[in-house]
Amino acid sequence: MSSALKSIRQVSEAFFQYTHVDDMIRHTLRAALEVIGADAGSVLLADAKSKQLIFHHVIGEVAERLQGTGIPWDRGIAGAVFSSGNPEVISTVAQDARHFQLTDISTGFHSHDMIVVPLKRHGGTPIGVIEVINKSTGPVNREDLDMLVVISAIAAAAIEQSKAFEALRMKDVQLQQAQKMEAIGRLAGGVAHDFNNLLTVIRCYSGFIADAVAQNEPVRTQIEEVLKAADRASSLTAQLLAFSRKQVLECRLVKLDDIISKSGSLLRRLIGEDIQVITHLQTDLAWVKSDPTQLDQVLINLAVNARDAMPQGGTLTIETAVTELDDAFVRNHPEITPGKYARLSVTDTGCGMDQETLAKLFEPFFTTKEPGKGTGLGLSIVHGVVKQSGGHILVSSEPGLGTTFTIYLPCAEPETEAVMSAHAMPPTACGSETVLLVEDEGSVRTLECGILQARGYHVLTAEHGKEAVRICQEHAGPIHLLVTDLIMPHMNGRELARQILLMRPTMKVLFVSGYPDETLTRTGVARNRDPFIQKPFASEALLGTVRAVLDKQRES
Numbered sequence: 001m002s003s004a005l006k007s008i009r010q011v012s013e014a015f016f017q018y019t020h021v022d023d024m025i026r027h028t029l030r031a032a033l034e035v036i037g038a039d040a041g042s043v044l045l046a047d048a049k050s051k052q053l054i055f056h057h058v059i060g061e062v063a064e065r066l067q068g069t070g071i072p073w074d075r076g077i078a079g080a081v082f083s084s085g086n087p088e089v090i091s092t093v094a095q096d097a098r099h100f101q102l103t104d105i106s107t108g109f110h111s112h113d114m115i116v117v118p119l120k121r122h123g124g125t126p127i128g129v130i131e132v133i134n135k136s137t138g139p140v141n142r143e144d145l146d147m148l149v150v151i152s153a154i155a156a157a158a159i160e161q162s163k164a165f166e167a168l169r170m171k172d173v174q175l176q177q178a179q180k181m182e183a184i185g186r187l188a189g190g191v192a193h194d195f196n197n198l199l200t201v202i203r204c205y206s207g208f209i210a211d212a213v214a215q216n217e218p219v220r221t222q223i224e225e226v227l228k229a230a231d232r233a234s235s236l237t238a239q240l241l242a243f244s245r246k247q248v249l250e251c252r253l254v255k256l257d258d259i260i261s262k263s264g265s266l267l268r269r270l271i272g273e274d275i276q277v278i279t280h281l282q283t284d285l286a287w288v289k290s291d292p293t294q295l296d297q298v299l300i301n302l303a304v305n306a307r308d309a310m311p312q313g314g315t316l317t318i319e320t321a322v323t324e325l326d327d328a329f330v331r332n333h334p335e336i337t338p339g340k341y342a343r344l345s346v347t348d349t350g351c352g353m354d355q356e357t358l359a360k361l362f363e364p365f366f367t368t369k370e371p372g373k374g375t376g377l378g379l380s381i382v383h384g385v386v387k388q389s390g391g392h393i394l395v396s397s398e399p400g401l402g403t404t405f406t407i408y409l410p411c412a413e414p415e416t417e418a419v420m421s422a423h424a425m426p427p428t429a430c431g432s433e434t435v436l437l438v439e440d441e442g443s444v445r446t447l448e449c450g451i452l453q454a455r456g457y458h459v460l461t462a463e464h465g466k467e468a469v470r471i472c473q474e475h476a477g478p479i480h481l482l483v484t485d486l487i488m489p490h491m492n493g494r495e496l497a498r499q500i501l502l503m504r505p506t507m508k509v510l511f512v513s514g515y516p517d518e519t520l521t522r523t524g525v526a527r528n529r530d531p532f533i534q535k536p537f538a539s540e541a542l543l544g545t546v547r548a549v550l551d552k553q554r555e556s
Contacts, residue, residue: 021162025057028130028155033059035151036115036144038132042066043119045128046073046082049332053078053128060133077116078129085126087117087149117148121157130155195233196514197441199536203230204447207539234536251389253412254292256320256342257281263296267303274313275306282321286342288409290389298382302346302405305379309350309403317347322411336392341408353397361395430456433480433550437461438468438496439512440488444535448483451539452546465491472500479507481550486513486523494523510549
């Protein structure tokens, strides 16, 4: 076997020792230099985003100067070889009319000859170039050039394969993370359902007792504290669902600038006087559709995270702007669709994060804080709220250089959608209609029945869908309204409504659930289309919603 073939075989075998692209590149350059007896050179890889050839590895006198820098991929000698895909031998770099400023000159200044070979597999397109200079034994020969071309082809194939393996590994990591989030989300959804049933009972009965007790009675204060605790527990349930992206969002059209302006004084109290807060708000005319309470939570969590990264003080900068994300941006962020977005950036001057931390940043229960000083839910909640609002969140950070969280929320048109008002609840009124109440949780069924009967309604109760169908078949009089839990054994509320409406087409329907929005979607119920009330609710909310549904004329 000739020495050239032996060298090529050794190079090929060595590539199988490496799985990381950087290791591949270092080995490629060392092999190229050893095979033809050169002592300096560089490997440049193409960067599609900047359209540059980046010096990924350099050996020789100019290594420190060139490492990590880039040149336009259509300029200079390297750019010419990359564009044409053909190798070249340049005898005097300084006299070549194509040299790019001082880069090409400094690269091959002392060379007898400089060889530039496209880094590409056979029949493929270049992914970069290899430069070899300073051949100590004189001019290169044709065999040297041919060997470099072979090494280039082997290296390009190995690098591309390594990148493909890395992409597959990242997809596997993302899949595992998605499965983990899905499992936690299912658990959170089930817990929230049971918890919301309990809170419905606690809130309503506590409200009844409070209404029956005079304002000046000492026990009244104690009952009001129970009601406050129930409200806080309801908020806790929402946060539990937030990191799994399953929380119930009360979405309406809002302006980011208004949310930030209203939260300003609270943020300053939260983060302390040793941190300066700077705001640059430029989205005054832009609307987004989201839950304002949850957006408050996003801003607070990001501010607290920034505060913890600046224990000695620093600067927190909050900026908003309206931006158009084009196809070029989307190519680098395929999860984002092009369009008009309101951008929220939160930047701190803190300790920053390394790549390992960034990779786990939004995982639930992941925290860099000491035991007992962090739950690891804050950024997971942020991620969940942003995703459920149809938005995207990006993070840039380096150790010692601070962190920037950038959130993109799709802009909405206020003319096409009326702003929802939390105070649009119709006034509570008594009624005499017949209501079929279907609820599998006994304590909640008893509660709802009592609330409706106390206001004059005639109530028929059923524990599940099959019983409700039987009641509809046997009841001789009219039934004006079906109030049904959405998720029940044997038959869900949507299927129950479909069957009953075949028998009683004029009946109105009101859906009730303690599950998150995702469950509603799976059953075919939509908040913006179907009458719906979310557990936990107060008695007045139930009565007001029932009256509104009964009074609404059926759409043709």
